[in-house]
Amino acid sequence: MPDDSTDIKGFLSLSADLILVLLISMAAVIISLRRPNAVPTPIRVTLGFLFIFVLPGYTVLTSLFPAIYSQSAMADEQRITHYPISFAEGVVLTVGLSIAIVPLSVLVLNFVAWPIGPVSTVVTVAALTAVMSGIAIIHRIVDSQSAGVPIERLTSILTGSFQSKPTIRSAAEVITVCLLLLSAGIAGAALTQTNGGEQYTELSILTEEAETGNLTADGYPTSLQVGEQTELVVSVGNHEGQTVQYTVVTRLQSVSTSGGERTVTRATTIDTLSVNVGDGDVSRQAMPITANTVADADRHRLVVLLYKGAPPANPTLENAYRDVHIWINITQ
Numbered sequence: 005m006p007d008d009s010t011d012i013k014g015f016l017s018l019s020a021d022l023i024l025v026l027l028i029s030m031a032a033v034i035i036s037l038r039r040p041n042a043v044p045t046p047i048r049v050t051l052g053f054l055f056i057f058v059l060p061g062y063t064v065l066t067s068l069f070p071a072i073y074s075q076s077a078m079a080d081e082q083r084i085t086h087y088p089i090s091f092a093e094g095v096v097l098t099v100g101l102s103i104a105i106v107p108l109s110v111l112v113l114n115f116v117a118w119p120i121g122p123v124s125t126v127v128t129v130a131a132l133t134a135v136m137s138g139i140a141i142i143h144r145i146v147d148s149q150s151a152g153v154p155i156e157r158l159t160s161i162l163t164g165s166f167q168s169k170p171t172i173r174s175a176a177e178v179i180t181v182c183l184l185l186l187s188a189g190i191a192g193a194a195l196t197q198t199n200g201g202e203q204y205t206e207l208s209i210l211t212e213e214a215e216t217g218n219l220t221a222d223g224y225p226t227s228l229q230v231g232e233q234t235e236l237v238v239s240v241g242n243h244e245g246q247t248v249q250y251t252v253v254t255r256l257q258s259v260s261t262s263g264g265e266r267t268v269t270r271a272t273t274i275d276t277l278s279v280n281v282g283d284g285d286v287s288r289q290a291m292p293i294t295a296n297t298v299a300d301a302d303r304h305r306l307v308v309l310l311y312k313g314a315p316p317a318n319p320t321l322e323n324a325y326r327d328v329h330i331w332i333n334i335t336q
Contacts, residue, residue: 019141022063025063025133026133026134028054028059031051032052032054032126033130035051036052056106058102059133060101060102060106060109060136061099061102062098063133064105064136066143067139112128113125203245205241205243205310205326206239206240206241206243206326207240207241207326207328208221208328209221209239210236210238210239210288211223219237219288224236225293225330226333228293229295230335231294231295232295233294234293236293237288238288238289240289242281242283242287243284244283248283248312249279249312250311250312251277251278251313252275252279252310253277253315253324254274254275254276254291254293254306255306256272256274256295256305256332257271257304258271258304259303259304261303273319276315295332303331303332304333306329306331306332307321309324309326
């Protein structure tokens with residue numbers, strides 16, 4: 005009867021590659037979330053490549069196609085003899101699955117309260133890698149003679165007609181199938197949402213060509229004297245799927261630059277306009293601009309801030325739903 009040390013040795017022999025996968029995944033998470041700048045760039049790039057393009061696909065592939073083992077004649081442990089797919093096939097499938105799995109994993113975040121970002125993406129991919137690694141390890145330990153996942157066996161498991169006593173292996177297969185079906189469902193939902201159209205609002209500043217009278221996103225004024233007036237056109241395109249009441253706030257900002265940083269020293273509201281735009285419609289409104297400020301800064305920035313509904317008490321680039329701006333030199 006094998007002792008504990010033999011069992012541990014056998015476990016490590018069966019799962020060495022997957023343990024390495026978990027260690028690499030853990031290292032990538034720690035480095036990316038804790039001290040990314042403390043690690044040399046070549047190491048970060050290597051870990052990032054493995055984390056995104058190799059580990060997710062490898063764990064899924066290994067859970068679906070466990071290695072075939074043979075019993076060692078010298079010790080009570082199993083050793084890998086060969087895999088049911090070739091090395092070249094494994095490389096192609098690993099990278100291909102990773103490219104498909106990672107975006108699908110990120111899409112899950114669209115259905116939960118956790119916003120999409122670097123932290124949530126890294127944690128989601130790491131969690132998927134850990135789960136699939138666990139399933140692959142269970143496959144290897146419980147059924148060392150499996151060379152794949154037969155369709156008949158999966159059908160039996162899913163329909164409940166599997167006659168033998170439920171095993172850890174069958175439970176692992178159910179989890180694997182559920183994960184694959186979930187991925188397919190998420191992909192379908194994403195495609196359905198895409199076909200329905202992305203919801204967004206277009207905001208732009210236009211000028212009128214002197215010769216043709218056509219509106220164009222070019223020919224903006226670059227210099228005005230104090231008190232001089234010009235006219236621009238604000239264009240708001242609604243693609244939100246419903247009618248929206250917008251508020252357009254036009255401000256003239258005095259901007260100074262010090263040490264490479266820009267600071268707004270003065271902001272004057274030129275005009276506030278409320279427009280009701282139906283879905284799929286575009287509203288274009290003339291916007292008279294008067295240089296009603298003084299030449300008190302290095303440069304001046306004309307900003308157009310768009311809000312859904314009423315604007316805040318202090319409209320800024322940071323709290324606007326959409327914003328555009330042009331630079332203007334104001335002289336005395």
